[in-house]
Amino acid sequence: MAKIDIIQLAKVLNLSKSTVSRAFRDSSDINPKTKERILKVAKELNYQPNHYASNLREQKSKTIAVVLPELANNYFTQIIQGVEKEAKKQGYHILIFVTDDDISKEREFIRSLANGRVDGVIMSASGESTDHSYLEQINYEHLPIVLFDRIYDDIDLPKIVTDDYHSSFTATEHLIKNGCQRIAYLVINKELSIGKTRMQGYEDALKKYKIPLRKRLVVDCSNSYDENSEIIETAIRKQEPDGILASVERLAFSTYYVCRRMGLKIPQDLKVIAFSSLEIAGLLHPPLSVVRQPAVQIGEKAAATLLKQLSGDALSENEKYVIMQSDLVVRNSTQG
Amino acid sequence: MAKIDIIQLAKVLNLSKSTVSRAFRDSSDINPKTKERILKVAKELNYQPNHYASNLREQKSKTIAVVLPELANNYFTQIIQGVEKEAKKQGYHILIFVTDDDISKEREFIRSLANGRVDGVIMSASGESTDHSYLEQINYEHLPIVLFDRIYDDIDLPKIVTDDYHSSFTATEHLIKNGCQRIAYLVINKELSIGKTRMQGYEDALKKYKIPLRKRLVVDCSNSYDENSEIIETAIRKQEPDGILASVERLAFSTYYVCRRMGLKIPQDLKVIAFSSLEIAGLLHPPLSVVRQPAVQIGEKAAATLLKQLSGDALSENEKYVIMQSDLVVRNSTQG
Numbered sequence: 181m182a183k184i185d186i187i188q189l190a191k192v193l194n195l196s197k198s199t200v201s202r203a204f205r206d207s208s209d210i211n212p213k214t215k216e217r218i219l220k221v222a223k224e225l226n227y228q229p230n231h232y233a234s235n236l237r238e239q240k241s242k243t244i245a246v247v248l249p250e251l252a253n254n255y256f257t258q259i260i261q262g263v264e265k266e267a268k269k270q271g272y273h274i275l276i277f278v279t280d281d282d283i284s285k286e287r288e289f290i291r292s293l294a295n296g297r298v299d300g301v302i303m304s305a306s307g308e309s310t311d312h313s314y315l316e317q318i319n320y321e322h323l324p325i326v327l328f329d330r331i332y333d334d335i336d337l338p339k340i341v342t343d344d345y346h347s348s349f350t351a352t353e354h355l356i357k358n359g360c361q362r363i364a365y366l367v368i369n370k371e372l373s374i375g376k377t378r379m380q381g382y383e384d385a386l387k388k389y390k391i392p393l394r395k396r397l398v399v400d401c402s403n404s405y406d407e408n409s410e411i412i413e414t415a416i417r418k419q420e421p422d423g424i425l426a427s428v429e430r431l432a433f434s435t436y437y438v439c440r441r442m443g444l445k446i447p448q449d450l451k452v453i454a455f456s457s458l459e460i461a462g463l464l465h466p467p468l469s470v471v472r473q474p475a476v477q478i479g480e481k482a483a484a485t486l487l488k489q490l491s492g493d494a495l496s497e498n499e500k501y502v503i504m505q506s507d508l509v510v511r512n513s514t515q516g
Numbered sequence: 517m518a519k520i521d522i523i524q525l526a527k528v529l530n531l532s533k534s535t536v537s538r539a540f541r542d543s544s545d546i547n548p549k550t551k552e553r554i555l556k557v558a559k560e561l562n563y564q565p566n567h568y569a570s571n572l573r574e575q576k577s578k579t580i581a582v583v584l585p586e587l588a589n590n591y592f593t594q595i596i597q598g599v600e601k602e603a604k605k606q607g608y609h610i611l612i613f614v615t616d617d618d619i620s621k622e623r624e625f626i627r628s629l630a631n632g633r634v635d636g637v638i639m640s641a642s643g644e645s646t647d648h649s650y651l652e653q654i655n656y657e658h659l660p661i662v663l664f665d666r667i668y669d670d671i672d673l674p675k676i677v678t679d680d681y682h683s684s685f686t687a688t689e690h691l692i693k694n695g696c697q698r699i700a701y702l703v704i705n706k707e708l709s710i711g712k713t714r715m716q717g718y719e720d721a722l723k724k725y726k727i728p729l730r731k732r733l734v735v736d737c738s739n740s741y742d743e744n745s746e747i748i749e750t751a752i753r754k755q756e757p758d759g760i761l762a763s764v765e766r767l768a769f770s771t772y773y774v775c776r777r778m779g780l781k782i783p784q785d786l787k788v789i790a791f792s793s794l795e796i797a798g799l800l801h802p803p804l805s806v807v808r809q810p811a812v813q814i815g816e817k818a819a820a821t822l823l824k825q826l827s828g829d830a831l832s833e834n835e836k837y838v839i840m841q842s843d844l845v846v847r848n849s850t851q852g
Contacts, residue, residue: 184520184524184561188520188561188562191560191561192528192561224527225520225524225527225528226524241633243611251593251596251597251600252597257587257593257596260587260593260612261587261588264587264612264614268614273611273612273613274611274612275579275609275610275611275612276596276600276609276610276611276612277609278600278604297577297579433795433796433799436799437799459769460769460800463769463772463773463800463801464796464799464800464801465799465800465801465802465803466801467801
């Protein structure tokens, strides 16, 4: 049987909405006979007080949204694997949404979820804008959100991140210890929190070894493969780096192709290390040294954090900000 | 205002359900005054006759489900990219479901979609069973389904496939022309339509060159990385193949790792070619020859085929069975 709302019930009873409402509030400000009549008809017509709340309780979509800036990145597909694995255990499905790094798409999508299409959201933010105040208008009790990887620092939501500062410090130090003095940092969208954090690790490692920071060695790349090839080739020609730290794996792949085209040898002419979770990094020529992010586990953790909230449990302070450890995996691409 | 159903309306009016029903069927078998009263109250209470049908028309979920046997395969993540790209153009979202190659999960999921959660389905079948008659019980008018890649031959649904027979014939012929005489065919789940088709191409190429088919060179692998390493190593030791055709890219990656462990050189000791859509196959050591499937385009095509049906247009016969072309990309792993 369908559910009717309070307006319809009032109409059937020929009473005002507020009178009907009082019958369900244990208000003394109502005639007992009227109250009895209201409750009887309400029962007959299957009226549920607190309709919205009970809807929320009963009509769970059992779906969580995974919002990603892009799919063409092995890291994010592994995230999906992790989320899917954890969500399935608890009978949840996943709805994928790709923002293409466009905050207006992100905003529009998150807003469209307020209608109960999903029970919660796991999101890696698009990096385009610094204005993400739209998130503050979301009722997190009705739509819990967990951020991962590309987070918004100023938004009070549970966050799952990796130890990016430490990782890029260690990766840069590794290049320096293997003889690099002119280390280029390849980044997409410097303004992203994650780009900044990794940048800081890079800068501090240079500082520790008294290597001056050269702004031109910080190379802002794009989302287009062709553009990146050009940007990286130009940077190699003009800045002559002897080491490269790629903040995203596909910038390392572009570097490999550019080196091949230019006749440069990795690691002899140029050492390369990248943030990557690619399983076959060790099969590349030469095998690629990486900061390996535990992508599948991050996905699992993000899902577990969201599902805990959906089950009605509160998160502890520790659970609200989780830092996952990356590994430095040294292979041939950075060897002496 | 909520919608009420015919039972509630009949209760309010103190009439039988069939009397109320007659008022909406232009039946002459009803007192005109009664009919007038029914229609008046129905309007007041926002009763909609044909509630289910109007729901279907109005409340499109604007979501399509993408059902995949697994995610740990570059091919399927590129399929998702293609579907997402095409779906987004028309304002559709995608719900991902992974069957883990388990037909009972596939069946349960597809059945659960009948409630209108999604408007249509794009599916690559799990290969476990030969009984997929559950699909015949789905009303394709309410839930159109498009199959791709791993299809069910006996089910009458639109299908998007690649020219697998031709591709594996050509790949096998390529190995033979490069001197291979003992070519192993690595497959996961021989019983799948796709495994069979590729197998036929392999067999026919051997036949053309009068090379006997050795059953032991057809190696049935698993979904576990560790098991595959063992299976492939054993096959190499015992059957001593000089060429390998991998029906799935990760079997080629396992072969690379196994060869490294065994001290075998690719291509000198063993030539390797694989079905793959990995963009960085050319960066492997040695660069991997592949049958490159147009995975992103297959995803786009599958989405376009489904969306055409959702917009109410009929598919032409050509659109019901689309064969996409793969390319043979020759690299070092099969040379000399």
